[in-house]
Amino acid sequence: MTAMPLLRAERVTLGYGGRAVVHEVSLDVTEGGVGLIGESGSGKTTLARAFLGLLTPMSGNIWYGNQTLKKADLRAFRRDVQPVFQAESLDPRMRVGASVAEALPRAERHRVPELLGQVGLDPELAGRRPHQLSGGQRQRVVIARALAVSPRLLILDEPTSALDVTVQARVLDLLAGLGTERLLITHNLAVVRRLCRTSHVMFAGRLVESGPTADLLARPAHPYTRALRDAVPRLGGAPPRARGRAEAAPAGSGCPFRPRCPLAVAACESAPEPRELDGRRVACHRAEDVLAAAVGEVS
Numbered sequence: 025m026t027a028m029p030l031l032r033a034e035r036v037t038l039g040y041g042g043r044a045v046v047h048e049v050s051l052d053v054t055e056g057g058v059g060l061i062g063e064s065g066s067g068k069t070t071l072a073r074a075f076l077g078l079l080t081p082m083s084g085n086i087w088y089g090n091q092t093l094k095k096a097d098l099r100a101f102r103r104d105v106q107p108v109f110q111a112e113s114l115d116p117r118m119r120v121g122a123s124v125a126e127a128l129p130r131a132e133r134h135r136v137p138e139l140l141g142q143v144g145l146d147p148e149l150a151g152r153r154p155h156q157l158s159g160g161q162r163q164r165v166v167i168a169r170a171l172a173v174s175p176r177l178l179i180l181d182e183p184t185s186a187l188d189v190t191v192q193a194r195v196l197d198l199l200a201g202l203g204t205e206r207l208l209i210t211h212n213l214a215v216v217r218r219l220c221r222t223s224h225v226m227f228a229g230r231l232v233e234s235g236p237t238a239d240l241l242a243r244p245a246h247p248y249t250r251a252l253r254d255a256v257p258r259l260g261g262a263p264p265r266a267r268g269r270a271e272a273a274p275a276g277s278g279c280p281f282r283p284r285c286p287l288a289v290a291a292c293e294s295a296p297e298p299r300e301l302d303g304r305r306v307a308c309h310r311a312e313d314v315l316a317a318a319v320g321e322v323s
């Protein structure tokens with residue numbers, strides 16, 4: 025029997041000022057790491073904010089165990105689900121030891137050296153301020169802060185994109201070794217390859233493909249997954265060019281990827297329903313053709 029996921033989005037629509045930017049997304053945060061991938065503006069951070077309880081769905085529900093977030097014990101939720109922000113979120117005036125201590129319950133403040141050690145930092149660095157650390161060290165301090173309350177799940181939004189490639193790899197190794205569950209948001213497929221057993225690909229506020237990360241990378245079933253894979257092959261690769269909303273078809277007018285899709289046909293003028301295919305879930309009329317072309321072009 026599969027364990028109940030800690031967090032689950034059920035047909036969640038999210039937006040700002042009454043305008044939806046994430047449409048009917050269903051996603052379970054399961055074991056082994058979950059990646060949420062997509063280009064700038066696809067809605068990843070908006071969905072992460074809903075998972076952190078910072079944005080209320082316009083429709084649908086976020087489930088925390090067997091309760092919706094509206095009814096859940098928020099004290100337990102805030103301990104179990106911790107965000108890992110970018111290193112710039114550290115208070116520049118605060119010594120990093122004090123910064124980690126602030127995240128600990130009062131009676132456990134003696135654990136600062138232990139936590140710094142856990143993220144591979146020399147406890148002697150506790151007396152420094154953020155600008156006296158390297159980017160990778162600062163990111164480790166942010167992770168130590170998140171770990172202070174022994175969370176069950178970390179929600180990481182581009183945790184390493186500001187770091188150079190070798191430092192990025194070391195921080196990813198640290199995250200992989202922690203044993204804490206993670207939902208990782210990134211535009212970089214090399215990052216999810218290391219940290220996430222399952223991945224979800226988002227385009228224009230919709231999930232277009234979900235499944236085991238290894239399968240998505242080896243044999244994408246959606247042309248957008250394939251384009252992402254081919255655009256960003258390595259750690260440290262540049263993000264896919266942000267093309268803006270104008271290049272996604274407006275909601276209600278067929279497949280949103282159609283204007284950019286090399287495989288679009290007349291059928292794509294009706295929106296594809298997500299369906300199960302070859303161990304993944306994909307929303308594309310031509311998924312069989314994309315899958316069949318493991319190598320080379322489809323037309």
Ligand SMILES: Nc1ncnc2c1ncn2[C@@H]1O[C@H](COP(=O)(O)OP(=O)(O)OP(=O)(O)O)[C@@H](O)[C@H]1O
Pocket residue numbers: 040045062063064065066067068069070071211269
């Ligand atoms: N506070 C806000 N008010 C209004 N619109 C917003 C707000 N935040 C985000 N948006 C819009 O919602 C859409 C999705 O943005 P979101 O930040 O979730 O995307 P993203 O995939 O995380 O992008 P990035 O990788 O650049 O962070 C975009 O069109 C964005 O302009």
